[in-house]
Amino acid sequence: MNMYIEPANKKLPITILTGFLGSGKTTLLNYILTERHGHRIAVIENEFGEVDVDSDLVLASDEEIFQMQNGCICCFVDVRNDLIDVMKKLLSHKDKFDHIIVETSGLADPTPVATAFFVDRSVAEEVELDAVVTLVDAMHIDQHLYDPVLDGSDNQAVNQIVAADRILVNKIDLASEEALGSLEGSLRKLNQTAPILRSTYGKVDLSNILGVNGFRPSYVRERAEILDIDMDDDHDAHGDHHHECHGATCDHPDHDHERDHGHDHAPASGLRPHQHDATVKSHSFVYPQSFDGEKLAGFLKDYLSEYGDDIFRTKGIVSVANDERFFVLQAVHKLVDFRPDHSWGDDTRKSKFVFIGRNLDRDGIDRNLRACLAA
Numbered sequence: 367m368n369m370y371i372e373p374a375n376k377k378l379p380i381t382i383l384t385g386f387l388g389s390g391k392t393t394l395l396n397y398i399l400t401e402r403h404g405h406r407i408a409v410i411e412n413e414f415g416e417v418d419v420d421s422d423l424v425l426a427s428d429e430e431i432f433q434m435q436n437g438c439i440c441c442f443v444d445v446r447n448d449l450i451d452v453m454k455k456l457l458s459h460k461d462k463f464d465h466i467i468v469e470t471s472g473l474a475d476p477t478p479v480a481t482a483f484f485v486d487r488s489v490a491e492e493v494e495l496d497a498v499v500t501l502v503d504a505m506h507i508d509q510h511l512y513d514p515v516l517d518g519s520d521n522q523a524v525n526q527i528v529a530a531d532r533i534l535v536n537k538i539d540l541a542s543e544e545a546l547g548s549l550e551g552s553l554r555k556l557n558q559t560a561p562i563l564r565s566t567y568g569k570v571d572l573s574n575i576l577g578v579n580g581f582r583p584s585y586v587r588e589r590a591e592i593l594d595i596d597m598d599d600d601h602d603a604h605g606d607h608h609h610e611c612h613g614a615t616c617d618h619p620d621h622d623h624e625r626d627h628g629h630d631h632a633p634a635s636g637l638r639p640h641q642h643d644a645t646v647k648s649h650s651f652v653y654p655q656s657f658d659g660e661k662l663a664g665f666l667k668d669y670l671s672e673y674g675d676d677i678f679r680t681k682g683i684v685s686v687a688n689d690e691r692f693f694v695l696q697a698v699h700k701l702v703d704f705r706p707d708h709s710w711g712d713d714t715r716k717s718k719f720v721f722i723g724r725n726l727d728r729d730g731i732d733r734n735l736r737a738c739l740a741a
């Protein structure tokens with residue numbers, strides 16, 4: 367049985383626009399919709415706390431805007447099902463646009479929203495996640511990141527930053543250079559890989575946040591960049607091209623096994639020091655060998671269905687034996703999307719995985735991954 371999804375011809379890229387309440391999502395969206403950028407965009411908006419689902423598809427110039435207002439998109443299964451229905455409607459006349467933006471409510475956790483696209487197979491085959499773009503209010507974010515009320519419970523402001531592929535620090539007109547520097551330092555501790563951009567009223571070079579997979583020489587690199595996986599051969603400097611990761615036992619100096627998404631930063635706001643999920647970590651694994659694709663797909667599915675509550679995101683670029691194409695892994699909690707992409711071309715074949723979450727068993731993951739290497 368084929369356990370991974372074969373690629374359809376051309377997939378519609380989806381950008382998930384997230385950010386805490388009032389961070390400037392609608393402002394950015396309006397900027398995107400009025401800017402000439404060559405994309406024809408359909409928008410799905412999810413406002414928090416409104417009553418009705420507006421099932422009309424509203425056409426606004428070249429763009430299509432669809433409002434979902436019956437609850438928070440990340441909290442209610444019904445709303446996520448609505449999202450799939452909306453998506454199917456959009457896909458039924460996809461000739462009219464080439465990009466979809468989903469604006470989540472300010473209290474949403476973007477990961478369940480991203481997950482929703484993988485749930486429905488017919489939708490999953492037609493769309494792909496371009497990027498999770500998280501807006502940060504340069505002036506107010508501290509009070510949410512260090513919210514003492516949330517001590518010990520889920521903090522959506524933190525989750526939004528952790529899940530980001532691009533972070534846009536907005537409202538820089540309201541913050542000093544010093545405060546921005548310190549904020550960016552805090553953001554870096556939460557998310558070590560997403561590029562951090564700055565804006566006022568959402569004005570940003572849109573090529574940095576939309577269609578970020580376009581126009582790069584190496585397709586492998588491009589996909590890796592979207593997934594924020596560093597595919598650079600760190601080991602060149604050491605003449606160690608074939609270094610294998612041994613998880614916890616690996617002592618390679620350049621190896622990025624454990625990125626600490628936890629943080630005990632001193633709050634700029636003067637609130638008492640607060641620990642956000644010091645338990646959230648990321649581990650990466652790199653292997654020069656190719657994998658048995660079926661085995662790996664089976665392992666990922668089983669492992670994430672068992673531990674996916676704690677594992678927020680899993681990403682990877684994978685070399686599969688006897689297949690010219692590199693495979694892209696993108697999982698959100700328990701839902702796994704693992705599929706072939708383009709040919710490796712001139713790029714060196716190697717596999718790299720990133721696991722982000724709590725209570726990660728690095729040795730166990732390493733052992734299990736190794737068991738899926740091609741014979």
Ligand SMILES: Nc1nc2c(ncn2[C@@H]2O[C@H](COP(=O)(O)OP(=O)(O)OP(=O)(O)O)[C@@H](O)[C@H]2O)c(=O)[nH]1
Pocket residue numbers: 385386387388389390391392393394471472473536537538539540565566567568
């Ligand atoms: N000074 C300043 N104000 C901004 C900037 N960007 C947005 N705003 C203002 O911030 C407020 C909130 O912006 P929105 O775009 O509505 O924020 P949002 O993220 O969509 O808010 P929610 O829908 O509540 O989640 C509005 O009054 C904007 O005009 C900025 O760069 N500088």
